[in-house]
Amino acid sequence: MDKRTLTADESFESRRRVRGALPDDGRQLRNVFNWTSPFEGAGAESKAPSLSAMLQSGQLTPTLQALIDRFGGGDTATAQGALSTIASAQGRTGITKLNSTQTFTGMPPAKFTATLHFRAVKDALTEVRAPVQQLEEWAVPQLLANDSVIANAVKTGGDNGVFQTIYPSVVPQILGLRYGDMNAAARRH
Template sequence: MAAPGQGTTADQQILSSQWLGLSEHLIAKIYPVDNRGLRAGQEQIEVHAPVIAGGNMEATLNWQSPFEQSSPDSKAPALIAMLQSGALLPGMNDFYSFFGWTSKSGSGSADVGAIERNIKKFEGRSGITKLNSTQIFTGMPPIKINVSLVFRAFSDPKREVAAPLQQLWAWALPQKLSGDSLVARAAGGGDGIDGAINSMFPSVAPQLIGFQYKQRTLAPMVIETIGEPIDAPIDQDGYYTEITIPLTLATLTALDRDDMKKMMMSGSYSSN
């Protein structure tokens, strides 16, 4: 791969440690993109780093059973549980004994023995059916990728470790957060649509990024979490000599079957 800080074109800048001899397929590449998944900016900055064991891509699919509450179990749960388990009958026997009734006697026109036999028929029965246990798909959040990127210094900790780490933080954090009050923004925002935008939306969201690893490319994505173990080893100047950065990336939108198929077959994905 290219040496740190160098690239294949004059406008391309690769921030990375030196990993001579390591397959390109084992190097993750992160770069800025626009909301269509296309590379953003004239200066093509990329951060390259290998992914250590433990990285995974996961999708959470929300399935719910909305008809569960339509069964008799939900209307009188304690009574239904006693009928199904057979726990109701011993309690009724105690009730009969209190009044001096037996299975051969009756209370008015009620046949206690018949009542006991009918109650016993409920044992082991359930109100759950295929209909009221049917699940429906209620949506899914974007697909997430959890990775740990490794940077280490071969000759220059500032260039091989500090520079790519700083760039990852720059992409993860908002590009700009306004420090002015609403009144100050309204007074100095200007006229027209630009003035309204500057007044109401003065800050700039974090940079969208693309993620390429092995035969897959996903873009646009966002950096949801980033970690920096501040106890990592350093050199005499205070720069990290080796550090592992945990990242959680997420697609900008949820993906469907066709999106995943395109990503698998062509090695790239864009939500647009």
């Protein structure tokens, strides 16, 4: 396998790179951020949604008043206290800082779609085909194991080490993108 390992001494400038014209309308960056609300169902609204809705809207007070009038006892202090307490729930909510807090649970890698323009001036193989081939190589795993994890472990007897046995393939090359005009802007300031 032709795998190149960079040492800590190598600068960014000495690494393999692909250069191409990147038009303003030919690129798109897409990020997906995973935020969750782990306490979203912790309020009273989730436990008794109809009762909560009636309390918040004030619709429970006339219902209770009708029941008191129908079955008597509307003049007692207890009945009036109950009506007053229920009426005080109108316009209130169980939403708190806790159950409206969101937590960040991670994100998949950013997706960058771009149209690059290559032009051959002297040699089409080195100026166009080689950069395209390099981009294709960067998009796939550097090494793809032929066997499954179990078959690999049986064949090697675990001699490759724990992690190389569990993860026998090598991930695609980690890439970076640098716009040519970013360095010029940094030098001007």
